[in-house]
Amino acid sequence: MWDWQSVYPAPAKLNLFLHVVGRRADGYHLLQTLFRFLDHGDRLHFAPRADGAIHLATPLPGVPPESDLTLRAARLLQAASACRQGVDISIDKRLPMGGGLGGGSSDAATVLLALNHLWKLDLPRRQLQEIGLQLGADVPFFIFGRNAFAEGVGEALQAVELPACGYLVLEPPLAVATAAIFGAPELKRDSLPIRAEQWHPGFGGNDLQTVVAARFPVIAEHLACLSAFAPARMSGSGACVFAEFDSAEQAQAALRKIPAKLRGWVAAGLDEHPLRALASG
DSSP states (O other): OOOTTSOEEEEEEEEEEEEEEEEOTTSOEEEEEEEEEEEEEEEEEEEEESSOOEEESSOOTTOOGGGOHHHHHHHHHHHHHTOOOEEEEEEEOOSOTTSSSOHHHHHHHHHHHHHHHHTTOOOOHHHHHHHHHTTOTTHHHHHHOBOEEEETTTTEEEEOOOOOOEEEEEOOSSOOOHHHHHTOTTOOOOOOOOOGGGOOTTOOOBTTHHHHHHHOHHHHHHHHHHHTTSOEEEOTTSSOEEEEESSHHHHHHHHTTSOTTSOEEEEEBOSBOTTGGGSOO
């Protein structure tokens, strides 16, 4: 039972591959990717307010309130449902900003799923996804709630069954600005599209990785270190890099051999978002 006393997870995601297959007339890039949930992420707490105000008790340094995705998500949901209830939100932040793990998008999706339940709004999943798309292209995936093959700008989703496995994730000590990478003139934008059923474990690469690794040598160093244990690639637009193992135990064994100066952690892949049942459809 999820209630006001519960701790609500906002899991990380990995892009098991990420190809840029074109560009729309409005400048948005057309992507194909495979999203996977991890059992590691941020944690959110909610407390009801009777005055209708939306308040974030744990603001992120350097992020103005009008730009914070959690506040924007709550206010969009409040407006879309004509809800008069308010909420205090606090976040235990574990995912790095600018890491390519979807932290801000996942937080926003958890706000939409949790408040849809706590405010007893019962909006269907599709409507929550439409609200989420106003916040960012990754948010609909987190509300969709299943590992997925994604197309378009990331909003066209098909559920995919994935094998159980473990991941070793390394966090280089920097944040990567997604817009700058997508705006890079040297970015490959013509990967051949595939059908969802053509994807298989180990397929493809990350078209953003070459650009990011060239601009940020520390990311290239993390990739090289991780590649000594298993094929490594970057998630999203970086900065985090990961490798897949048959089990979390194998990933832990590799982590013990990583130089102590590198920050890393191990997570298992999830079949679905822990809060998926909080939306219907």
